[in-house]
Amino acid sequence: MNGDDLKAIGYAEGKVIRMVLDIIENNYASQEKEEVLNLFKQVVLHPEQFLDHAVLKHIAQTLIEDTQGAETDRIPLKETGINYAVFGADYIEAGAVKQMEIAMKLPVAVAGALMPDAHQGYGLPIGGVLATKNAIIPYGVGVDIGCRMALSIYDIPAEYFLANEAMYKRELIAWTSFGAGNGWNGKDRAAHAVLDDAAFNMTPFIKNLQDKAAHQLGSSGGGNHFVEFGIIEFKTDDVKLNIKKGTYVALLTHSGSRGFGATVAGNYTRLAKEICKLPNEAANLAYLDMNRAEGQEYWLAMNLAGDYASACHEIIHERLTKAIGGQILAKVENHHNFAWKEMLNGEEVIVHRKGATPAAEGVMGIIPGSMTAPGFLVRGKGEAAAIHSASHGAGRQMSRTQAIKNISKEEMRKILKDHGVTLIGAGLDEAPMAYKNIERVMAAQKQLVDVVATFTPKLVRMAADGSRED
DNA sequence: ATGTCC
Numbered sequence: 001m002n003g004d005d006l007k008a009i010g011y012a013e014g015k016v017i018r019m020v021l022d023i024i025e026n027n028y029a030s031q032e033k034e035e036v037l038n039l040f041k042q043v044v045l046h047p048e049q050f051l052d053h054a055v056l057k058h059i060a061q062t063l064i065e066d067t068q069g070a071e072t073d074r075i076p077l078k079e080t081g082i083n084y085a086v087f088g089a090d091y092i093e094a095g096a097v098k099q100m101e102i103a104m105k106l107p108v109a110v111a112g113a114l115m116p117d118a119h120q121g122y123g124l125p126i127g128g129v130l131a132t133k134n135a136i137i138p139y140g141v142g143v144d145i146g147c148r149m150a151l152s153i154y155d156i157p158a159e160y161f162l163a164n165e166a167m168y169k170r171e172l173i174a175w176t177s178f179g180a181g182n183g184w185n186g187k188d189r190a191a192h193a194v195l196d197d198a199a200f201n202m203t204p205f206i207k208n209l210q211d212k213a214a215h216q217l218g219s220s221g222g223g224n225h226f227v228e229f230g231i232i233e234f235k236t237d238d239v240k241l242n243i244k245k246g247t248y249v250a251l252l253t254h255s256g257s258r259g260f261g262a263t264v265a266g267n268y269t270r271l272a273k274e275i276c277k278l279p280n281e282a283a284n285l286a287y288l289d290m291n292r293a294e295g296q297e298y299w300l301a302m303n304l305a306g307d308y309a310s311a312c313h314e315i316i317h318e319r320l321t322k323a324i325g326g327q328i329l330a331k332v333e334n335h336h337n338f339a340w341k342e343m344l345n346g347e348e349v350i351v352h353r354k355g356a357t358p359a360a361e362g363v364m365g366i367i368p369g370s371m372t373a374p375g376f377l378v379r380g381k382g383e384a385a386a387i388h389s390a391s392h393g394a395g396r397q398m399s400r401t402q403a404i405k406n407i408s409k410e411e412m413r414k415i416l417k418d419h420g421v422t423l424i425g426a427g428l429d430e431a432p433m434a435y436k437n438i439e440r441v442m443a444a445q446k447q448l449v450d451v452v453a454t455f456t457p458k459l460v461r462m463a464a465d466g467s468r469e470d
Numbered sequence: 471a472t473g474t475c476c
Contacts, residue, residue, distance in 0.1 A: 003476050013476085181473045221471065221472080222472080223472095257471095261472090266476095270476075
């Protein structure tokens, strides 16, 4: 018996679920699960009939109060949402647009934009950019706080990589760790100043996550996270990066703040939902006031998770650079799933970029395609209508379940072979066909970014298929 | 996204 069982029979998110689980443990533990669920289904459907019940009266009362409160205490959305720009509307699913429209009706919303890789998420869509006044939305940032891309360009010609791929593969396997719960142990544990950040002492909740953060430092995640070697091509000299026209070996990583950030996100989303009761369709957009303790606390925790995610990439790049023996010509790093204080029309706003890349004028970013499609090193153009943002990748065109159902292992093998890509790990849910065409996504954001160089993946590692790997 | 468990 757990919270999901109760939600399935009609219990709403909140404290009542905790109360019911307690009561079940203390009073109904010996009874059949089905029988207990039937009883509690009656309670949630007709709480008024249980107001005199010796054990269940408190739950009945709470359910009735919640229902009454639901109608009176909710913060109303505005009737008309603020207008926002959509880039690449033809490739964006209806659910993502619907979510953005709800977000634009929030009383704290100031401006928004939808990026061409947008798809439905919790609360704010992935690919959604939202500027708010004095408010931070934990689900506007996302679960993987500070998730990012990091690129190291080496002074190593492409031919050298192709002739030494076995060495790169060996080192890639040796120095990366993927999957939920995984990290580094014993002498392989990574060290970084971020673990001594005073923000870890902010609250007991954050302090309790410090050990997990230490264990997972320098590891990658699951899902679409990867560490890959590939070839980056500059078609012209880039003066600002001081890189000459040509092809170079490069290391590209995509991952975030691991279990630490996920736990922070979950905690403050729950807190926001308790404090900020919005109509049901906007419940996941619950926000924290930046002028109150909870908002300030989340802000510091979010920034710590961002610094932690950055440290993870730094360690992966340091270890692999040492292993392959390369000299770094340039490094680029950019994050999404984060919120920034920025100026908009003369006032300070909180810009949430959930799966969107910062693209202020001259700001560099990396927009990956898929394991067989090119990724792009870009320079932002500072488009105001996009709130200085761009997409964070190609975006999915198939859900994970759809991809597993519709793509065969043979198709996967073939597309990897055709593109000369070696893959370690990953399931069919990460197959290239599950993603939108990156060329079209880039075409839809010509106003937002200029392409500086093109990255072609050659050797890709992701989390093992389906579950954790050790 | 995450050892999903309130």
